[in-house]
Amino acid sequence: xxxxxxxxxxxxxxSRRRPVDDGDSVSEAEIAVHWKEEEPVxxxxxxxxxxxPSERALRARFARLGFPECFRVYADLLTWEQPWTRTLDDSRxxxxxxxxxxxxxxSFNCIDRHARRFPDRAAFRFVPEPPDEPVVTxxxxxxxxRVEETASxxxxxxxxxxxxxVTIHLPMTPELPVxxxxxxxxxxxxxxxxxxxxxxACGRRIAxxxxxxxxxxxxxxxxxxxxxxxxxxxxxxxxxAQDGQSVDHVLVWERxxxxxxxxxxxxxxxDALLPDALLEFAGRRVPPEPMPSxxxxxxxxxxxxxxxxxxxxxxxxxxxxxxxxxxxxxxDLHPEDVYWCLADIGWITGHSYIVYGPLALGATSVLYEGVxxxxxxxxxxxxxxxxxxxxxxxxxxxxxxxxxxxxAEPERYRFRFRILATxxxxxxxxxxxxxxxxxxxxxxxxxxxxxxxxxxxxxxxxLPGLDAMKPGSxxxxxxxxxxxxxxxxxxxxxxxxxxxxxxxxxxxxxxLMQTIWNDPDRFVSTYFAxxxxxxxxxxxxxxxxxxxxxxxxxxxxxxxxxxRIDDVINVAGHRLGTKEIESACLSVPDVAxxxxxxxxxxxxxxxxxVYVSLRPGVxxxxxxxxxxxxxxxxxxxxxxxxxxxxxxxxxxxxxSGKIMRRVLSAISNRRDVGDVTTLADPAVVEEIxxxxxxxxxxxVRSRPSDPPRKRTxxx
Ligand code: PRX
Numbered sequence: 264x265x266x267x268x269x270x271x272x273x274x275x276x277x278s279r280r281r282p283v284d285d286g287d288s289v290s291e292a293e294i295a296v297h298w299k300e301e302e303p304v305x306x307x308x309x310x311x312x313x314x315x316p317s318e319r320a321l322r323a324r325f326a327r328l329g330f331p332e333c334f335r336v337y338a339d340l341l342t343w344e345q346p347w348t349r350t351l352d353d354s355r356x357x358x359x360x361x362x363x364x365x366x367x368x369x370s371f372n373c374i375d376r377h378a379r380r381f382p383d384r385a386a387f388r389f390v391p392e393p394p395d396e397p398v399v400t401x402x403x404x405x406x407x408x409r410v411e412e413t414a415s416x417x418x419x420x421x422x423x424x425x426x427x428x429v430t431i432h433l434p435m436t437p438e439l440p441v442x443x444x445x446x447x448x449x450x451x452x453x454x455x456x457x458x459x460x461x462x463x464a465c466g467r468r469i470a471x472x473x474x475x476x477x478x479x480x481x482x483x484x485x486x487x488x489x490x491x492x493x494x495x496x497x498x499x500x501x502x503x504a505q506d507g508q509s510v511d512h513v514l515v516w517e518r519x520x521x522x523x524x525x526x527x528x529x530x531x532x533x534d535a536l537l538p539d540a541l542l543e544f545a546g547r548r549v550p551p552e553p554m555p556s557x558x559x560x561x562x563x564x565x566x567x568x569x570x571x572x573x574x575x576x577x578x579x580x581x582x583x584x585x586x587x588x589x590x591x592x593x594x595d596l597h598p599e600d601v602y603w604c605l606a607d608i609g610w611i612t613g614h615s616y617i618v619y620g621p622l623a624l625g626a627t628s629v630l631y632e633g634v635x636x637x638x639x640x641x642x643x644x645x646x647x648x649x650x651x652x653x654x655x656x657x658x659x660x661x662x663x664x665x666x667x668x669x670x671a672e673p674e675r676y677r678f679r680f681r682i683l684a685t686x687x688x689x690x691x692x693x694x695x696x697x698x699x700x701x702x703x704x705x706x707x708x709x710x711x712x713x714x715x716x717x718x719x720x721x722x723x724x725x726l727p728g729l730d731a732m733k734p735g736s737x738x739x740x741x742x743x744x745x746x747x748x749x750x751x752x753x754x755x756x757x758x759x760x761x762x763x764x765x766x767x768x769x770x771x772x773x774x775l776m777q778t779i780w781n782d783p784d785r786f787v788s789t790y791f792a793x794x795x796x797x798x799x800x801x802x803x804x805x806x807x808x809x810x811x812x813x814x815x816x817x818x819x820x821x822x823x824x825x826x827r828i829d830d831v832i833n834v835a836g837h838r839l840g841t842k843e844i845e846s847a848c849l850s851v852p853d854v855a856x857x858x859x860x861x862x863x864x865x866x867x868x869x870x871x872x873v874y875v876s877l878r879p880g881v882x883x884x885x886x887x888x889x890x891x892x893x894x895x896x897x898x899x900x901x902x903x904x905x906x907x908x909x910x911x912x913x914x915x916x917x918x919s920g921k922i923m924r925r926v927l928s929a930i931s932n933r934r935d936v937g938d939v940t941t942l943a944d945p946a947v948v949e950e951i952x953x954x955x956x957x958x959x960x961x962x963v964r965s966r967p968s969d970p971p972r973k974r975t976x977x978x
Pocket of ligand 1: 565610611612685686687688689690711712713714715716717737810811812824825826827833836837838
């Protein structure tokens with residue numbers, strides 16, 4: 264293991280930004296108390312026997328090579344058109360270049376090299392949501408054909424050139440990875456927007472990335488309904504136009520080829536209906552473009568502390584090496600496995616662990632279109648049984664939901680998993696145990712993988728067959744990764760102290776994002792300024808990566824992630840910025856002030872709750888709450904729908920006028936509000952508390968079709 268003690272430790276950095284209790288941040292002590300260390304569970308014996316030796320050999324090789332050369336182990340999993348000459352160029356931290364001088368193509372690595380060896384192996388088994396529709400097998404050979412045809416269309420009809428950005432707003436059907444890989448084949452940069460995001464959200468991302476081309480679909484299945492997706496595209500194009508970006512080409516895949524399933528007609532001259540429009544490119548070969556290792560592969564927009572989502576930019580060689588390497592070490596994926604990751608490709612988990620990692624290794628993946636509980640909570644287990652899935656990957660939210668709706672369902676089916684992965688949120692020990700016992704039937708290794716959009720791939724997890732598992736704790740860092748927990752002054756919090764702090768990574772790794780698209784200053788200030796002591800320093804030791812997560816580490820080096828310490832709410836494992844939701848609320852003319860806080864939720868982990876105060880003279884607060892819900896849905900999407908909207912007479916504020924979100928959060932979560940005597944008007948806290956808690960009713964979960972629960976206070 265190179266990550267411990269082999270690098271020179273930087274002098275404990277002093278924070279340039281002094282911590283201020285402005286009421287927004289959750290204190291470290293407050294989050295630490297929730298964590299109780301669990302007894303370790305040994306790795307299943309047969310896995311330990313089969314995997315232990317190879318994993319140990321891998322760790323030994325990493326340790327022998329040392330940082331940064333250890334990452335060659337991952338890069339060696341790929342086929343390089345031109346070998347690299349330098350593993351890491353760290354001359355300009357925090358902008359790093361990996362595998363410098365090398366050239367490769369991501370689509371070649373994910374398709375051609377496997378299609379040559381085993382053309383008829385399934386790359387994907389596509390499972391449509393309607394249970395009566397047959398499973399569609401996409402072999403490596405057919406994937407290559409479809410990618411090449413789409414790539415030639417993009418290049419010849421849509422005029423896409425190397426380096427151009429292409430926005431993709433597609434659901435979970437094979438057309439999504441086909442389009443991504445077609446972009447990669449010709450060196451275009453894809454920017455996939457989760458299909459559940461609204462047209463407006465998509466349009467803002469089109470504008471930020473400067474895409475002239477949008478790829479979408481007419482309709483897709485979600486929870487038993489065929490949703491018309493075309494209006495979202497029109498809204499996206501109109502929104503982008505307002506922001507000065509015109510979209511010249513729209514590629515519309517048909518969910519049912521030849522049967523257009525939308526009420527919005529295609530626009531002549533701008534829209535092309537696929538796959539029909541590909542007929543003239545049938546059989547067309549498009550050689551993969553050998554791209555420099557550091558050429559951007561894709562953008563993925565993610566929420567941060569301001570209202571504007573940031574385009575996280577990932578490169579080709581570093582990212583692909585890291586995802587391939589971690590897919591091998593953590594998921595232990597091999598070509599003979601059948602793997603199913605229930606995430607959506609519209610989020611980073613899907614990019615790294617449905618598309619790039621598994622395909623780079625030549626594995627077979629299940630691609631499921633719909634929601635896991637449709638038509639009932641036995642669906643995932645039926646799919647797993649029918650398709651012989653042996654490596655399964657999902658989020659704590661999905662596990663909680665499946666457990667709640669069908670705790671005994673897994674017993675009814677004859678699947679057998681070897682590895683069970685979880686990602687995206689902290690998992691509570693009782694949920695972990697059900698996953699291990701009911702789903703894993705006590706014979707699978709559970710890997711709780713911690714990472715982020717920005718990190719490209721998994722940074723912390725136990726290795727299956729090698730490490731003991733600890734319910735609720737992600738585990739130790741992966742080989743080559745060097746985390747530390749720092750307090751607000753930059754002093755390291757010792758392992759086993761029971762104290763929490765800010766999780767940072769001391770060394771760079773190949774999966775680390777390259778920059779924020781078009782905003783390198785924001786990249787530096789968001790992720791590195793927090794603990795950097797000398798902005799001019801060229802020494803990477805001075806530039807720890809600030810994750811934005813709070814964490815604690817036990818004496819044996821296992822990390823427990825406690826959640827975000829910034830203005831990000833992790834809803835069902837999906838990142839939403841409170842500021843984004845607040846700005847949607849503020850777009851309603853009658854709203855004077857808005858504050859969004861996370862409330863604990865039994866299934867989703869966290870859900871947003873909105874507090875607003877209204878402008879004087881508003882006569883119909885109920886209507887305003889409805890307008891707020893509409894604004895959030897149109898500007899962001901249904902996933903950001905608040906559980907409750909509270910109209911309060913006044914916001915709790917500091918004397919300098921800052922809204923005390925911490926107080927609102929304590930009220931919604933029924934925690935002690937703490938000392939409020941320093942507030943401008945402490946009485947307001949009690950008034951809000953009575954409004955929210957005195958209401959008596961238990962929590963009401965808002966379903967997508969329901970307006971959120973509304974309450975209004977005295978005006
Ligand atoms: O708070 C952490 C949480 O998810 C955040 C990253 O979200 P996103 O960029 O959308 O990527 C999600 C998929 C990697 C992190 O900052 N998170 C992720 N994995 C875990 C987690 N929290 C606890 N345990 C995890 N295993």
